[in-house]
Amino acid sequence: MKMYRQQNEMTQEDLAELLEVSDKSISKWELGKGYPSKKNMVKISEVLQVPLEVLMIEEQTEDNRFAKSLKYSFVSYCIIFGLTLFIRVIRNGNEYSNILSRDLSDILKIVLIEFGQNAYFALLPAIIIGLVFYLYIFPKERDD
Structure with missing residues (x-):
């Protein structure tokens, strides 16, 4: 997720604001210490312009x-x-x-x-x- 966020030239704060979550949540997700809800996963997919399947596969790979x-x-x-x-x-x-x-x-x-x-x-x-x-x-x- 971090790679896609950076490709879109967004900070954790920018993404957090769009998703209406804290930047700490974004950090936890990127470090693999937690996972976004289904609703947030769909929003992340839309905001970062990444297919939902790609985000899900990367979580499973980790x-x-x-x-x-x-x-x-x-x-x-x-x-x-x-x-x-x-x-x-x-x-x-x-x-x-x-x-x-x-x-x-x-x-x-x-x-x-x-x-x-x-x-x-x-x-x-x-x-x-x-x-x-x-x-x-x-x-x-x-x-x-």
């Missing part, structure tokens, strides 16, 4: 971009988590060689401790990967 980045973050997290768990088991293999002969409470304690340590190691890289997709890769795909 939502899809966020959902896709979350998906990549989760997949990255699972892969990193699995790899760190695998490496720890290989490095400390003799420590776990007789795990099945231990008491159930000891087994659960070992599993929870390993899970907690690996969850911690995998979280930050997964968040970074998700942000890279959200901020750099998906916008470039959209521009191409």
